[in-house]
Amino acid sequence: MPFTKHRRFHATSLALALGAATLTACGSSDDESQAESGPAALTYWAWTPGMDKVVDLWNKGPGKKEQIKVTVKKQASGDTLVTKILTAHKAKKAPDLVQAEYQALPTLVSNDALADISGEVGKAESEFPAGVWQQTTLGSDAVYAVPQDSGPMMFYYRADLFEKYGLKAPATWDEFAKTARALKKKAPDKDLTTFSANDSGLFAGLAQQAGAKWWTTEGEKWKVGIDDAATRKVADFWGGLVEEGAIDNQPMYTPAWNKALNTGKQIAWVSAVWAPGTLTTAAPDTKGKWAMAPLPQWSKGENTTGSWGGSSTAVTTDSDHKGAAAKFAAWLNTDPKALGALAKEGGIYPAATAAQTSGAFAEPPAFFAGQKDFYPRAAEIAKTAAPGAWGPNVNVAYTSFKDAFGSAAKNKSDFGDALTTMQDATVADLKKQGFGVAP
């Protein structure tokens, strides 16, 4: 009898211990938002490499004075982080500050995850190009984020091979097509470039350049313009090139793509200001052989580009110290010291106009050592970036792009049909969620 009793006691205590362990495992990590008064401790989710070093500058300088301490928690980039922020926000535990791509802002705002910080950072508006700033306001009086970096698009080409084949950097898209065909004639095993369906941001940027506005508002309704004339022009252009075989149709960022760039099988790339970094790792053997030119234009004399990439710093509605967080966000993206460190440690191209010509950008990127005016030209191009127009379900449109254009590129079929699919999927999703949708 005593023996059984003893054993039962053990079993119960083990069970209790297990239960307690699981309960604590569920309920931990809710101790961060306690500091109600006095100094503020903020958490910041970001993916920019070296952000912790930039934040150190704050914590040792202005942050120390104001008793605002920021801790960086490194995150995965882009869409993955949006999901994570929304999940954390559901539990009311989102960090104080987050890094968010411009196209993700409407999604975050429509989930009520981002705070309006117009009171604290409104003054910074003049430091940024209008097209960039406008993406953080969503066309309203509110300001939901401070722009951090931008990705004005440019045309990159192998200067040595262009010379070898007697080609010139195309000034218009028409010339671009002619260049692709001329190369095919001279070297049938080479391609000018590829149409890749695995990064929707590239296509979105090209559409912006053509004047597309994918999401606009009409009163209390969203209007989706993915299937508009401007985008259709872009889709038909690239679809035509793929169909006639003037360019390749394989996705980028694959080992095969790296090799094609590295061996000169593909001799140009429509990309953005951050391309030198990508080329350094993808095509290390071609260092110094590339040149940068403005993006080809739709008609001669025009001077517009699109944006591919770029992100901002936002304050969440879950933060207990929104004012302090906004102060840090403004410092991070406008203070010359901070921007210099961001460029040096994180390799970002700042959205703030003054910083684009600062000391950090006096020298061209090492990969483009021959092109002395790389950054001055980039700053000129950045000024011509067409504004982005984003809506609350960019993710749906982007996924639909990957699938529809992926299969269209594979089959060399009509890109216009793929564009219709993308438009329909985006509208259907808005309607399903209950958004007001203008016809």
Place this chain on the structure above:
Amino acid sequence: MTSARPRRRTSHGTRSAPYAFLFPAALLFALFFALPIGYALWLSLHKVEVDGLGLGKNARHEVWAGIGNYTDALTDSELLHGALRVLGYGAIVIPVMLGLALLFALLLDTERVRLTPFTRLAIFLPYAVPGVIAALLWGFLYLQDVSPFFYVLDKLGLPQPDLLDGGPLYLALSNIAVWGGTGFNMIVIYTSLRSIPAEVHEAAKLDGCSQLQIALRIKIPMVAPSLVLTFFFSIIATLQVFSEPTTLKPLTNSVSTTWSPLMKVYQDAFGKGDINSAAATAVIIAVVTLLLSFGFLRAANSRTKKEATR
């Protein structure tokens, strides 16, 4: 009467003991199994609705959706196509993988085979390679421009098929699963082959059975239960295929984001942020998996029972 009281007390004590022992397991089961499943069911019966532009506070609220998410999922042609793709994939993987596993197990079990431990380990080793790594490895080998295979084909002047497109894509994906899974299944079958008593073989040999006859008439029937088990596991693994196509997706235009049903769940939940639809699709997949795998198990059991009574 006098002896009744202590007896009742004892029986009361022993009666509650099992519950005390069960409690930890039951608690863990409830917390980490029943509760999440219940939450998934709850999610699948709700949806998020947005007003107007959906900007600003309180623009979103969760409302009862009934079976709306389920009808949406079941009428979504993408899910059906995904299921058909997985069916085609499974029709290649399961027979090839189990066939090879059985063959290797039988070969290892024959007498006078040399280097058994080494061979066994070599065949099993791919199973120890994580699925994502295996898919990456093979993905590189499938890419025309970087693969040494294609280099050799090119040098020999042989045709170079695009392995990441159309029909060959199924073979390419199946190959990864077969490469990774054969070893595990072989070990399961081999272990049960080793448990067949030696005298059975000896008796058969004395009766003049060849090795092939022993394998076909004695060994395979005797390891049937483990064949059933491996088949059961393989069905479940096939229906849940996710990491291979997801890893190959960036390498080709042919794998869509919703190639397999589980990829659609992932895409709905983390791409579109529509956790409710994802929950409904997940429940459907779970039910189909249960029906298929347990249906097979029952069919197999009733057959073995019939054979036993015969």
